[in-house]
Amino acid sequence: MNKIKLNKKIFTDQIFILAILILIMGVVVTIFNPAFLSIKNILNVLQQISVFSIVAAGATLVMISGNFDISVGSMIGLATTTMAMLISRGNNVYLSIIFGLLICLFCGFLNGVIIAKTRTPSFIITLALLSLYHGISLVITRGMTHSLGGKFSTLGRGLSFGIIPNPIIIALGVYIFLYILLRYTKFGRRIYAIGNNEEAAYLSGVNIDNTKILNFALNGLLVGIASIVLLSRLGAALPSTGTGMELRAIAAVVVGGVSLSGGKGSALGTFLGVVLMGLISNVLNLINISAYYQEIVIGIIIIVAVVISNIENLKRK
């Protein structure tokens, strides 16, 4: 009896399904285009998703606690343009990126404080803040693109160990951090608890407000790291840099098994969700589908992936 149960559990496990999906996709594409399996292409895929994956790591934290932060895209816009302007005007590069990091940390903290202290739904508050942050970056840039003029490109474009792009290393670091945070820390336990049943968590002595604020601030920190890597890679920024990334991150996180109502999810799941989304883009490029059609295909594939990974809930009903 135990054995039957165990097998069933594995087959309905989201991470298992994702791994299989990724494997199948890899095999099929390799048959059509052997270039897919080359180390160069794999590193390419990982490099493509690295910034996105860092944003998704933050979204994982926020969504496990049962919240959303959809102001992330405009936080990226605000941070990248501010850093670009500071650097292009000849300020110290390191001080400039630390300033960018602090902007995101502060934005995240502000999101958290408003949401926790006013007990309002995070979705609508961060929607308002999305507009606010975007507006600020429009005002300070006057809507123009600001280039770094070739400075500060090593982080985003350079290689470590002569082969691995730096952004991959950073993203990997972020995921190790996320894994440890969720699995081994008190804070990780608390955000799962809040996402699962806030009332029960409160009655068990969890300080709901502080945990939420810290959680949003951590998300801000991760967004800051993503902003820095993105800016270094792009070499320029405008207020719309990062627009829409929050929604794609939410999609990837849900594909990776985080419940929309919170309380569930893991670092590995999100990572696989991000990889799957990255693979889809890469495959569409490899088989030469135009960028316009790609958007349509990605939309459809996200639906399919979410439905498949949600199969357990479907059965329950």
Next chain:
Amino acid sequence: MIKRKILQIDNLSKSFPGVNALTNIDFDLFAGEIHCLVGENGAGKSTFIKILSGALVPDKGNIILFNKKHSQLTPLDAIKIGIQTVYQESKLAHSLSVAENVFLGNEILNRYKFIDLKKTYKKTKEILDSLKIKINPQKMISDLSIADKQIIGIVKALSREVKILILDEVTASLSASETERFLNLTKEITKKGVGIIFISHHLEEVFKIGDRITIFKDGKKINTHTRKEISHDVLVNEMIGRSADLFYKKEVLKQIKKGVNTLDVVNYSRKNIVENINFTIKSGEIFGIGGMVGSGRTELARLLFGVDRKSSGKLLFNGKDITPDSPKKAIKQKICLVTEDRQNTGLLLNRSIIENISIVNINLFKGIFINLIKESKKVRNLVEKLKIITTNIKQEVINLSGGNQQKIVLAKWLYSNCDIFIFDEPTKGIDIGAKTEIYKVLSDLIKQDKIIIMISSDMPELISISDRIGIMRKGSMVKILKKDEISEEKILSNSIGVK
């Protein structure tokens, strides 16, 4: 008078992978009869009902309804035939009125095919009047008491053509007087010729209204008795398969020193909800709190634990002021509250047993990390000690039975090693076996000089467990009964304010 047999079940069996949920069950029901079904959790009562209401397909056996043979039912069949089920937690739409809920899914329409509210109210009133229920059909469900909600759940079932009514643990969250009202309603319904299958953990109710009583155990039918021919003891014997007393007899703890620790509750108030509560508890005793649901018992517990804001009040432990203003601070002062509603306020349903048991106690680890090895060792000990039935402590608690879930809630607080335990309905909706385990925990806590406050609506439990009982009415503690004063009558008369 010869009664008409409306339901007969022959040889019904159902198994799930690895479990025989029901084995060769025979059962019958007459028109106008109340047939009670009793058994411990997991005895197969739920499976049986699910088959009758069409939610499950039996492996074999016949269901003969009104002389027509069925090998299985669909939910639609069941409704068409006139089988309606009301569950412990009624599924009502809270933002709609009583009448709208009664006719939800069965709306009364005018000739333009819009809902005819006037007629809906009128019809609902007719049904309510015919059952002598005084509830305004235009009232919002969210404004009703728990008991009234349950009653509307039944009225809803009755608004359809109903011949067989299944009541599954509907009295579990009702206080004594509400239950009384409810049982009267049930009897009223049978006068219309409806056959009722009544399931309850409260044996007094079963003895009060049952015409016949059937006992299930481990998926098998043990026996069917008419009420007159069976005694409490025999019934309990057959339910649990061993002899036991219906009233739990507390261990006589002579060696216990009373009053090693003292808790003073001084002047606790919350405007319009709880008024000026004062009492003192010594370790070595259990202080029971009785009263009707809504009398302020749960609210008092929440105030003591620092959940809600109070307008006044001090808590003194051995003379030292430990008044908390948040659960977090209460826990720091070694107070714990085992809440009434384990699903909504006690458990993280979709998380593992480990995470549930240790959520309060992760603070015991220094720094930011949790020592997973230490943690699972501690949790395993508690799981063993409380006899929580599970194959894996990483199992999600949503998959456990009610009794096991309640033990998880207890384990969570036992782990944290409190001085003061507040229990709010600790045995609600769980079977006798699990109850006994929980009473054992209480005895253990007494031996450890803990302060114990227990709120209970279960009269036999309250009487047999408590050393003193404080009675709440309308937010005040109107009376504290000493051990030799405690009786069912005294508790009731003080609860409802009759001298």
